[in-house]
Amino acid sequence: MMSGKEYTTFMDDIIVRTVTRLMVPLILLWALYVLIHGAGGPGGGFQAGCVLAAGFILYALSFGLEKTKSIMTIKWISLFSSLGVLIYAGTGLLPLFFGGKYLEYGKIPLINPIKASEYGIEAIEIGVGITVMAVMLSIFYDLSTERED
Amino acid sequence: MNPVDIIVTLIMSVGALLMLTGSIGLLRLPDVYCRMHATGKCDTLGESLILLGLIIYQVYSGHELVLDKVIVPAKMLFIILFFFLANPVATHAIMKAAFIIKTPMWTKQGWKVWQKEESR
Numbered sequence: 389m390m391s392g393k394e395y396t397t398f399m400d401d402i403i404v405r406t407v408t409r410l411m412v413p414l415i416l417l418w419a420l421y422v423l424i425h426g427a428g429g430p431g432g433g434f435q436a437g438c439v440l441a442a443g444f445i446l447y448a449l450s451f452g453l454e455k456t457k458s459i460m461t462i463k464w465i466s467l468f469s470s471l472g473v474l475i476y477a478g479t480g481l482l483p484l485f486f487g488g489k490y491l492e493y494g495k496i497p498l499i500n501p502i503k504a505s506e507y508g509i510e511a512i513e514i515g516v517g518i519t520v521m522a523v524m525l526s527i528f529y530d531l532s533t534e535r536e537d
Numbered sequence: 538m539n540p541v542d543i544i545v546t547l548i549m550s551v552g553a554l555l556m557l558t559g560s561i562g563l564l565r566l567p568d569v570y571c572r573m574h575a576t577g578k579c580d581t582l583g584e585s586l587i588l589l590g591l592i593i594y595q596v597y598s599g600h601e602l603v604l605d606k607v608i609v610p611a612k613m614l615f616i617i618l619f620f621f622l623a624n625p626v627a628t629h630a631i632m633k634a635a636f637i638i639k640t641p642m643w644t645k646q647g648w649k650v651w652q653k654e655e656s657r
Contacts, residue, residue: 403626
């Protein structure tokens with residue numbers, strides 16, 4: 389008989405584990421595509437972060453929570469969740485040194501102001517994606533951890 | 538009428554008919570196993586046929602852009618590949634979860650909880 393702890397995972401199911409091993413890299417790659425594609429089409433930082441977190445959650449559902457926590461540890465998650473905010477704020481503060489306002493990327497002396505705006509938005513999307521992935525994974529860890537009592 | 542339009546209409550109609558069959562099965566069948574049986578198969582082939590019709594329409598329609606004729610059908614092909622990979626496995630996972638938590642099964646003699654063999 390199965391114990392109560394194994395109800396939530398598919399650790400003994402070879403079909404789910406094989407397809408998960410095949411699909412998780414593709415999901416992460418597609419999340420990067422959504423992240424980069426956000427300026428010129430559907431997508432963006434929040435969506436890419438959610439897809440990245442969904443890849444890790446799928447891995448956790450089929451290989452168990454402990455293995456996922458050994459790959460993406462709590463320490464890395466707290467680091468990532470603050471790193472994204474740092475990227476966002478740093479990119480926003482960068483135009484202040486060239487005489488612009490906060491988040492005014494056109495003032496950054498790159499090739500031309502349009503390109504500078506595009507790259508600035510991309511950098512901010514990367515920051516948003518990293519933070520959203522970390523916070524989503526943190527919520528998932530908190531919800532799926534068993535209570536002590 | 539353009540023969541490509543007729544082929545595209547036929548393929549997408551078959552896909553929509555399959556989706557309709559899956560929806561009727563979801564509404565009419567008695568328990569969770571039969572409903573997953575109806576939707577898991579019909580969704581995979583129905584959505585794939587609709588996307589196949591869109592691919593044929595995109596390749597043979599009179600667009601001037603050459604890049605769109607390659608990239609958009611390639612993305613749709615990836616979506617079809619994803620459906621064929623993910624949809625049966627998701628059906629299998631939901632079905633197995635329902636089996637593990639002992640969801641009752643409909644039989645002609647009444648509702649019944651299927652027990653796993655103890656010998657395994």
